[in-house]
Amino acid sequence: MSILDSVVIGAGQAGLSASFHLTRLGIEHVVLDADDEPGGAWRHRWDALTMRDVHGVAELPGDAPPPRDGQRANIAVPAYFAAYEKAHRLPVVRPVRVDRVEDDGGILVVHAGDRQWRTRTVVNATGTWTHPFLPHYPGMETFVGEQLHTVDYPGPRHFVGKRVAVIGGGASAVQFLGALAPLTETLWITRHEPVWRDDDFTPEAGAAAVALVEQRVARGLPPQSVVSVTGLMLRPQEREAERLGAYAARRPMFERIEPDGLRWADGTFERVDAILWATGFRPAIGHLAPLHLRSAAGGVQLDRNGRGTTAVADPRIQLVGYGPSASTIGANRAGRSAAKGVQRALSTASVRSP
Secondary structure: OOEEOEEEEOOOHHHHHHHHHHHHOOOOEEEEOOOOOOOHHHHHOOOOOEOOOOOOOOOOOOOOOOOOOOOEHHHHHHHHHHHHHHHOOOOEEOOOOOOEEEEEOOEEEEEEOOEEEEEOOEEEOOOOOOOEOOOOOOOHHHOOOEEEEHHHOOOHHHHOOOOEEEEOOOHHHHHHHHHHOOOOOEEEEOOOOOOEOOOOOOHHHHHHHHHHHHHHHHOOOOOOOOHHHHOEOOOHHHHHHHHOOOOOOEEOOOOEEEOOEEEOOOOOEEEOOEEEEOOOEOOOOHHHHHHOOEOOOOOEOEOHHHOOOEEOOOOOEEEOOOHHHOOHHHHHHHHHHHHHHHHHHHOOHHHHOO
16 A cells, blocks of 8 residues: 555645645645535534624635625535635545544554555644534433534524523624524523623734634643634624623523523523533544544643644644634644645654655
C-alpha cells in the first residue's frame, strides 16, 4: 500500500481550506468525509435557518463568500462547498467515517471500517457537530414530553402550542428563544448569569476573545468556544423576543426533571412540554485516542502558545477547527497553518522514513 504525505479527516470549512493549501504546496493527500455529499455540518442544520440568520460564512481561500440572503443555509452552504471542491479539484473521498488513527512503526494508519490509508501526517478537521454535549439530570428519563438537542432542532414551528424550556447560555439558546418566543411560550434556563454586550464587536474585541481561547489551548486545557468569551448580543430578528420578555425571565438550573416539568431545589416547579438542550458540543476527536494526544489537563495542547495547529504531543498531527479556529474565519487561517505544519513535518527524516 502506498504511503500518502497527508490525510485530511473532514470536508467542512477547515478541511477544504487545508486541502486547498496542501494542493498549492504540492503535498499528496486525500480528504476523507463522513457524509455522502458536500456541506459538512451545514447539511444538517434546520430548514428555518437562512443565510440572513447565520453569524456569517467566511469565504474559502481563493473564493468569494456565499450571499447573505433568504436562502436556506442547509442548501446554500453545501452548494458553495460542492462548487469549491469541483473548481479546485480537491481529492475528497466520501462517504468515509474514520474509526481510529494508529501509529504503525512511524507511519500513521487511518482506519475506516475495512478500509485504511497509510500516511505520514494527518490534518484533523472533524469539528464538533457529531459530538453534541448533553448533561445528565436526575429524572430526565421519566420526562414524557420531547427532549431535543441543538443537533436535532426541527425549526420553530414544530413547537407551536408547546411550552418550551430552552437550556443553555450561548448564542444558540439566544437564537432559539428569538425564533420561538413570538410563536409559543418559552422558559430560559442557564447555569450562569448571561454576559451581554451592547458595544460594537470590533476586530480588536474579536482578537481579544480569540486570545482567551488560545490561552486555554496553549495550557492543554479543553477549548471553550470563541462565543463563550465574547458575550451575547441580540440581532434585529431577536428584538421581538426581547420585547416579549423571553430573555428577562431567566431561571438558574433546576435540580431534577419530572414527567411533566422541572423541579428546583427550593421546591418550585415549572411545567414544560418540551426541553431544548442548547448545551453545545465537544471536539469530535475520539478517533485520535490511540495517539495519546491529550494532556494531563484534558485537552490537546497546540504549538505557538495555542495559536498554531500542530499537536505538541505529536507534530505529525494538525488540528483545525479546534479551539481558536472553531469558526469559519478561524478555520480558513488554520487550514493554511496546518498545511505549513504538514510541510514542516514532512521535512524531518523521522516522518519521511517508514
